[in-house]
Amino acid sequence: MTGLIAATTSAADKRIAFRAGLTSGKIQRFPGAINPLTAKLVQEIGFEGVYVSGGAFSAGLALPDIGLTTLTEVTAHSAQIARVTDLPVLVDADTGFGEPMSAARTVTILEDAGIAGLHLEDQINPKRCGHLDGKAIVGTDEMVRRLRAAVSARRDPNFVICARTDAAGIEGIDAAIDRATAYAEAGADLIFTEALYTTADFEKFRAAVDVPLLANMTEFGKSQLIPAQVLEKIGYNAVIYPVTTLRLAMGAIEKGLRVIHEEGTQETLLDEMQTRSRLYEVLEYERYNEFDSGIFNFTLDRRQ
Numbered sequence: 182m183t184g185l186i187a188a189t190t191s192a193a194d195k196r197i198a199f200r201a202g203l204t205s206g207k208i209q210r211f212p213g214a215i216n217p218l219t220a221k222l223v224q225e226i227g228f229e230g231v232y233v234s235g236g237a238f239s240a241g242l243a244l245p246d247i248g249l250t251t252l253t254e255v256t257a258h259s260a261q262i263a264r265v266t267d268l269p270v271l272v273d274a275d276t277g278f279g280e281p282m283s284a285a286r287t288v289t290i291l292e293d294a295g296i297a298g299l300h301l302e303d304q305i306n307p308k309r310c311g312h313l314d315g316k317a318i319v320g321t322d323e324m325v326r327r328l329r330a331a332v333s334a335r336r337d338p339n340f341v342i343c344a345r346t347d348a349a350g351i352e353g354i355d356a357a358i359d360r361a362t363a364y365a366e367a368g369a370d371l372i373f374t375e376a377l378y379t380t381a382d383f384e385k386f387r388a389a390v391d392v393p394l395l396a397n398m399t400e401f402g403k404s405q406l407i408p409a410q411v412l413e414k415i416g417y418n419a420v421i422y423p424v425t426t427l428r429l430a431m432g433a434i435e436k437g438l439r440v441i442h443e444e445g446t447q448e449t450l451l452d453e454m455q456t457r458s459r460l461y462e463v464l465e466y467e468r469y470n471e472f473d474s475g476i477f478n479f480t481l482d483r484r485q
């Protein structure tokens with residue numbers, strides 16, 4: 182039964198692994214998982230962690246990424262993902278779901294949900310995707326209050342609090358670096374350098390601060406798609422591919438629906454599908470059968 186239904190690694194151990202990864206010198210790759218099944222594949226393929234994207238979660242609800250989802254919704258979704266993986270899960274907590282006190286509550290609730298870390302961003306509410314124009318950010322002091330509240334609420338000292346700065350696209354990279362320094366002083370364990378443009382920007386950021394850094398390799402955004410090996414050489418500690426699995430899946434879904442609509446059958450799509458047997462393998466279906474026979478292993482005589 183071990184490892185079926187839920188993964189075996191405790192939340193405490195996942196947080197320890199996350200922290201160890203951040204100081205290992207090896208880049209920690211966190212693809213976004215759109216559901217628990219995807220998280221199982223992320224682990225099987227050998228990544229170091231799982232990311233829960235606010236953009237992908239809201240898009241899955243057919244909503245834009247403008248802070249419409251609630252802490253309760255994000256927590257329920259993230260907890261389902263964390264439950265099935267031995268990997269640390271990093272959750273996009275947007276601006277913390279309210280004022281600094283709400284950010285503090287967000288930390289406790291995500292801790293209870295078995296999450297390894299969250300990121301809070303310095304945008305105003307309502308926030309928007311960091312790769313769009315027209316963003317606005319709160320003052321450094323306001324974000325520092327947000328972070329201090331989050332850090333003070335943490336009960337497991339290994340829970341990772343990541344501060345995201347959206348300042349580069351608004352005030353320039355030097356201002357973003359100043360903010361990152363202030364956020365690290367406020368207790369952030371990791372800095373998410375949102376929407377930098379080129380490799381040179383990532384290099385400049387790395388040279389300027391002495392705190393673990395996270396890169397966002399989202400598609401169709403402002404940043405060049407820099408390979409993980411290059412980011413590692415630059416000295417980045419973590420990278421997310423936040424919306425990639427959603428975009429892959431939605432691309433395939435749209436194409437497939439059009440084929441069925443036009444051809445009246447999905448026959449020509451079969452090669453592109455995950456087969457039933459592969460699905461059952463990922464689900465470890467056979468082990469559930471073994472579990473059942475372990476329980477129902479008695480026989481009844483005629484008098485019972």
Ligand SMILES: C[C@](O)(C(=O)O)[C@H](CC(=O)O)C(=O)O
Pocket residue numbers: 233234235236237246273309310311312397399400402423424
């Ligand atoms: C990382 C991000 O916050 C997310 O919600 O996944 C988004 C990603 C995206 O919209 O491509 C962001 O960068 O704001």
Ligand SMILES: [Mg+2]
Pocket residue numbers: 234235236246273275
């Ligand atoms: Mg987001």
